[in-house]
Amino acid sequence: MAGVDGRGHRRDERPDAHAGPGGFPAAGSRTVRLSGNEAHTTSEQVKTIRGRLHRLNLAVLLPLLGTVGTLLLVADSETWWEAAVLALGVVVALTVLGHWVGEDISRVAIPGMIITAAVWPFGTLVSGSHTASFCLSIVGAIVVVHRPRHRGAAAFGLIAYVAAVGAARLLVSSSGTTDVLVNYVLLPTGSAVLTLAAIFVSKLFYDLVGELEQARGREAELAVTRERVRFASDLHDIQGHTLHVVKLKTALARKLVRRDAERAEEELGEIHLLVADTISQTKELAYAQRRLNLSAELENAKNLFEAAGILVRVNREADADPRRSEMLGQVLRETTTNILRHAQATRVRITLSDTGIVITNDGARGDSVPELSGLRTLKRRVADDGGELRVEQREGRFTTAAEFPAPAGGGNR
Template identity: 60%
Template sequence: MTAPTPRFTASTQKRLRRLNLAASLPPVVFAAVVLVYTDARTWWHVAVLAPGAVAALVAFERWTAGDLDRFALPCAVVAAPVWPLGVLVTGSPNAYWGICAVGSLALRQVRRRRALVMAGLFSFVAVVGAMRLLVQRDDPGDVVVRYVLVPTVLTVVVTVLTVVGERFYDLIRELEQTREREAELAVVRERVRFASDLHDIQGHTLHVVKLKIALAQRLLDRDTARVAKELRETYALVSDTIAQTKELAYAQRRLNLTAEIENAKNLFEAAGIRVRVTREAEVDTRVSELLGQVLRETTTNILRHAQAARVQITLAQTGITIVNDGVTATGLPELRGLAALRQRVVDDGGELSVEQRDGRFRTAAVFAPARADAAPTVAREDGR
């Protein structure tokens, strides 16, 4: 069993909570009812034993919600007296169950001297069980087995299983944090690549412009024809740089759809997301750059905003579809990059749609057949 904490994302916390409640709460409730029914012989026995069972159920439910800190002490205060009352008053050998469950769960909240607290829990169960000898002296062996050995051993077993579950939870937490760090690193790599392209475009250009202006200043009074030539070249160079920068801003510069697909697969796999690419046909080269831009923007959005485990990329003769299962909100998130792309896709004769349905987020860019008239090929699939 695993228990989420506030450090997890909200969606992960909800999934783990639902898993724990669905898998573990019914058996815990059943055990509580059976134990109370077995030990209670009159109505007031139920009144004595029920608070321990209720405290155990509350502690378990709060544990799955990651909110046991505020409830551990109150639940322990309620469950602890039930065991002595069961031993001395009602003769209930199973009355230890409440403090056993609450104590084993509450050990997670203990940060110091956990071994000492654990030993105290075992000693409490054993010593209180031995107090049965004060009211039942005719069969000491039966008392030791039913009230001391069995409760103490089961408390030890439950505590060990809880500690193992805690270690399993820590492993899941580390894996989740690693996945988040990989996603952040993928976004950083994408930014570094953009910065590198921007430097390639503007760094050399600005340096050349600086030299040409300095040369024009020196020739201003001696060779006006040469100055005019240098200024014309400078103007053309700046115009070309502006065009390249604009293309880079829209992710079009040297953009290749095949390379973008491979890059998207690498980014998703680095973030721990399973990706599958299905190629139904070869895409017309006239629309491949814009489809690559849609794929790049969608990849960035998934890494930044979604909690996806699987991504499906489908290439058709007329476009591309990207589907992921990382829906984290009830409504469509604000995706400014795709919103800006939609008009450019429309201007090129296509349609860009974004929809969220049945826990999946679908982005599709489709062009008219005239824009993607390449001959269809045999469908093939690749992915991991």
């Protein structure tokens, strides 16, 4: 936090090309706050991803299954009208497949089932085609897998229908029972089971892709929420501290205005510098340029405590780890604000080491640690940074201690 006299930690203002009145970001300018469109995958992007998967599936499955269906049709058809009926089943199956890949089978599901369910008995009882179940297996598997309920019963019904129609071949065939059971029951039923399994796995894959997209969207939304909380916490650190100090110094200036006009003018000048510095810091926060200086925070805390009539002692046992300097500065700033606002302190001791900082003050009220939202938020941030923030209150003394792991290599710097 800036010192009351602005010494050593005035920050240069950085006007932006998109700055609005007063130097703050204008509406629509880019700040650290993320918009919803920047934070999560948009519906258009999701549709694009799904569209690519659909086109890939169509490019692979339609030619493959179309070729297989054509070869089976040619092999099993003896007359043109048999070929026409079997070809109708293949066309219907490929049509339903195309709509399934596009996730829109509601319009073709029932007609497709009726047609392919009729082609299989035709192939079994009329044309003697034991491969006519190929189309029914594809359409039936797609319809069954996309049922919202009772999929197991529907799958069992499909398999039982294929097997029963195949077994009906025994009524019109002169071939041996074993030959009929293998070609018209066992193989078509096995094909239906395998197709069901393949379509089910493919459906699971699509569902997994959807869940991953949703998870990514939730993760992005969570990141935005965390950024907003961090921004609000930093804004509280800057302006909450400043406003309280301004309140104290304004009250002091009012007392001095008749007794010591020169000292009152000095206090008002410091208030002006403090407010100007806070405006600068707020702009830096908005543009993600703000950095705390631990040495400046120590000097500032010392000046504030002395201005409030509090005796302060600073022990610098070692220089803090530069990687932790900014976080320790935040701890010191928040603690300073809390002491000025909530304690009747007369003495404060600040101890800085290479692993952290300890601030102890007297004049603590009550016997239990008060609920301080700023410290609670800061505790989480210190933990996220790999450290630990502890607060203790005992016999009128309040201690705030932030500690991080010892820097690699040890020793003082």
